Amino acid sequence: MRDAFHEELDNITESLVEMTNLVASAMARGTTALLDADLQLAESVITADETVDLLRGEIEERAFDVMARQQPVAGDLRMMVTTLRMVADLERMGDLALHVAKVARRRYPNSAVPPELRSTILEMGQVAQRIVAKAGSVIAGRDLDLAKELESDDDAMDALHRRVFHVLLETEWTHGMEAAIDITLCGRYYERYADHAVSVAHRVIYLVTGERA
C-alpha cells in the first residue's frame, strides 16, 4: 500500500508522461507540416498547444496542493520542486514545436525547407522524436542508463545543427533570405527542444542520485 502522498505523486508523474507525449506529437506533426507544407497539420499543432498549456497549469496546481496539504520534506520535497521544473521544460518544448508549425504556416503553400536541407530537417525531427520518447520513459521508469543515452542523442542533434549552418554558409544558397532566416530559426528550435529534453532527464538523475548531471 502506498500512502496518500505517493499516490498523488504517481498521478502527477502519469500526467507528466502524458505531457511528454503531447509535446512529442506536436514536434512530430510540426516537422511533417514543415517538410510537406501541410497547412492543416500546422494549424492542428498550433491549436493543440493550448492543451499543453492547460495541462501544465493543472499539474502545477496539483503539485502546489499536494505540497500545501502533505508538507513533504527532504526527498519528497525535492521531488515536488523537480516536478515543477520538468513541467516548465515540457511546456517550453511544446512552444518550440509550435514555433516550427508557425514557420510552416507562414511559408504555406511553399515549404520552408529547401531540397538540400530536407534530409537534415527530417533527421532533426527524428532525433527530437527519439529524445522526447526517451525522456518520457525516463520520467515513467527512472531509468538512469536511458537518461544517459539522451546525451548522445543530443550530440547527434548538435551535429545536425552544424550541418544546417554548413549548408547555409559553405554551399551556394539560392533560396533567398527568407528561407535562410526560417532555417536558421528552425535549427535553433530543434536544438533547444533537445536541450530541454536532456534537462528533463538530468532532473530525473538528480532526483534518483542527488547529483547534478
Added chain:
Amino acid sequence: MRDAFHEELDNITESLVEMTNLVASAMARGTTALLDADLQLAESVITADETVDLLRGEIEERAFDVMARQQPVAGDLRMMVTTLRMVADLERMGDLALHVAKVARRRYPNSAVPPELRSTILEMGQVAQRIVAKAGSVIAGRDLDLAKELESDDDAMDALHRRVFHVLLETEWTHGMEAAIDITLCGRYYERYADHAVSVAHRVIYLVTGERA
C-alpha cells in the same frame, strides 16, 4: 521583528536582485562587445557567466534548505517555488547574454552588426537594460505598476525585432549569409531575454495578487 523564515526570504530576495544586476551587466557588456567588436569585453561576459550559474546554484540550495527546515505553507510556500522559477529565468537571461558575447567573439575582429542595423541592435540592448533594471526593482519592491510597464518595453523589443527582419528581408542585404545568420540569432536572443524579464515580473504579480498575469 521578522521571524527566521522571513529573514531568510529577505536574504534570498537580495541575492535574486544581485543576480538580476549580473545578467543586466552581462547583456550591457555583450551588446557593446557586439557593436564594437571588442574581444576582451566579449571574453569577460563569457567568463562572468560562471558567477551567474554559481549564484543560481547557491540560491537554489538556500531555498531548498529553508523549505526543508521551515516547512512554509500557503503564501510562503508559493513564494519559495516562485523564487526558484525566477532564478531559472535569470539564469537563462545570463545564457542569452553569453550567446550574444559568443557571436561577438566568433566574428572578431569584424563586427557582427552591419551599419544599417547598428541603431536597431543598440536600441535592443537599451530596451534589454531598461527591462532588466525594472525587473530588478520589481523583485526588490514588489511594485505592481512597474511590473506592468514591462509589457510595453516588451512591445518595444518586439517592434525592434520586426525591424531586424524588415532590414534582412526588404532591403538590399550585402553582408553575406554569415552576418544574416548572426543577426537572426542575436535578434532572437534579445527577444527571449526580454520575454524572461517579463516572466520574472509576472511571477511577482502572481505572488502579490495570486493572479497569473
